[in-house]
Amino acid sequence: MTNTITAPEISTDIKTVMQQSAKAFDEYKRLPGSAKASFLEEIAAQIELKREQLVAIANQESNLPLARLNGELTRTTNQLKLFAEVIREGSWVEAAIDEADGTRTPARPDIRKMLVALGPVVVFGASNFPFAFSTAGGDTASALAAGCSVVIKAHPAHAQTSLLVYEAIQKAIAASGVPEHTVQHVEGKSNETGKALVQHPATAGVGFTGSFAGGKALQAYSNEREKPVPVFAEMSSINPVVFYPAALQSNAAALAQQYAGSITLGMGQFCTNPGLLLAVKGQALDNFLALLSTEIKKVTPQKMLHSGICQAYNKGLHEMLEEKGIDVLAQSEQKPEGLEAYPTLAKVSAATFLDIPHFKEELFGPFSLVIECSDMDELKQVLLSLHGQLTTTAMATQDDLSSYADVLELQKTLAGRIIINAAPTGVEVCAAMVHGGPYPATTDARFTSVGTSAIKRWARPLCFQGFPDALLPPELQQANPLGIVRIFNNKYVAPAK
Ligand code: NAP
DSSP states (O other): OEEEEOGGGHHHHHHHHHHHHHHHHHHHTTSOHHHHHHHHHHHHHHHHHTHHHHHHHHHHHHOOOHHHHHHHHHHHHHHHHHHHHHHHHOGGGOOEEEOOBTTSSSOBOOEEEEEEEOOOEEEEOOSSOTTTTSTTSHHHHHHHHHTOOEEEEOOGGGHHHHHHHHHHHHHHHHHHTOOTTSEEEEEESSHHHHHHHHHSTTOOEEEEESOHHHHHHHHHHHHHSSSOOOEEEEOOOOOEEEEOHHHHHHOHHHHHHHHHHHHHGGGGOSTTOOOEEEEEOSHHHHHHHHHHHHHHHHOOOOBOSOHHHHHHHHHHHHHHHHSTTOEEEEEOSSOOOTTBOOOEEEEEEHHHHHHOGGGGSOOOSSEEEEEEESSHHHHHHHHHHOOOEEEEEEEOOHHHHHHTHHHHHHHHHHEEEEEESSOTTOOOOSTTOOOOOTTTTBSOTTOOSSSGGGGGGGEEEEEEESOOGGGSOGGGSTTOTTOOOEEETTEEEOOOO
16 A cells, blocks of 8 residues: 555544554464565565666665665665575574473473564655665564564655555565555655654554654654654764774875775765764874875765755754864865765864764764864763764774773773774674664664664564463474574573484
8 A cells, every 4th residue: 555645634544554554463473484584585576676667766866876776775685585584594583491390399380482573663764775774674674574564654755766665565465475564655745644653553663764853753752652662763873983093103095095985985874974083183193184185175076865965964064164163174176066965074172072062963974073182081081972873983903902992992882883994884784783872873772773683673572471382382382393593491402403
């Protein structure tokens, strides 16, 4: 079902959509992991069949280059296949079994636990990833893998792309025989649509990537409900990078090239964009900044995702550069036109940075702020003052890491992912990835929105006490018919091969 909903119809239409989602959930959740896995693989196959058309439309709607969109589409289908693998294998449910013990006083009953699907999930498509974080992106793939039905709120910046992906999903629904309303698609012309979706009583969870204001609003809507639900919002991060002294001394030219690329990649429209560069003042930093400035000047401005994001960047950049004590180090030699962004590198002293809270806010685009610290102690004060982040990076030699182990320890408290000697902009989809972090990077630092652990957001633990074996789900039955890894009487047990 595709709905373009106007204000007066919102409550009625959303009611229908959510009721259908709840009904589909009741059936879909009972399907075996293998059936859900085949459904995810079929979505991937159907998307692949439309690749050329999808990439062309996404290119028109988002201004993203074809090569990037092709790569993102491959990432999206691989992500669906990866979740299919996880649920076909089955151990993700964290099955734990504590057998009854009649010899104990009082006797211990038989107690078993596993993760079960949460319920209908509302997914807000993100503007900066029309495939990988949108209609059939990571939130949808992980929620379907967990056994949840999904209602997608399309992002208006790429509504046609979203619709086309949804058509691929609909074909997969028909081919796989899963309930018709397992996935539904909603377009809305105002925030009221999103509000109504979050606040409908059938909604059991929400996935979002976007602005801090947007994520905060969705969480507030949930908290207004009679029964609040988890809102997993990924909101804002400036991804501080610490250039340790010896690394800066020994490797300035390579670092400058690497970081000019990372700061301006996708015109800065990555949630892991390195927005803050920290280092101790001196000749080595001056040399590095001269090289980095040369690289930034060479970057050609490119179009941003949509006019709203471009206006927000221009306004934010203007306001940032108006702050006291800020020096512009470099901007592209080629002036931007229309929707193009202006790549910019600026610098403030640590004392000024600590004084002005505005510097800690995300400026979504190709902008990075250098914080010049008088010594490593002041650099630590800056780290201590920062909000929660998705990533933090240490560009450091072995000697740096030994000499400043306390700085590295401090970095670990800041973010969901700590990186040594790479740019933060690449995010691998794998079991070990954490794309999350303390507030306001996300609303819940215990979870990730990228990688196979993202499935855990859409599940809750359910304990079965005293159940006869035949009434237990197969994951918890004594004979372990699915052959999954379980905790059996307090020990991890792998199935016999
Ligand atoms: P956005 O404004 O947060 O919107 C994202 C989605 O959330 C849209 O579907 C929007 O619905 C919905 N939404 C936002 N506020 C809402 C509210 N109060 N009530 C109900 N729904 C709401 O993000 P955007 O359009 O992608 O970009 C705007 C800014 O967000 C950017 O300039 C950038 O600063 C930031 N951003 C950050 C990241 C990141 O990864 N950190 C990614 C993308 C964007 P409607 O369609 O109804 O407006």
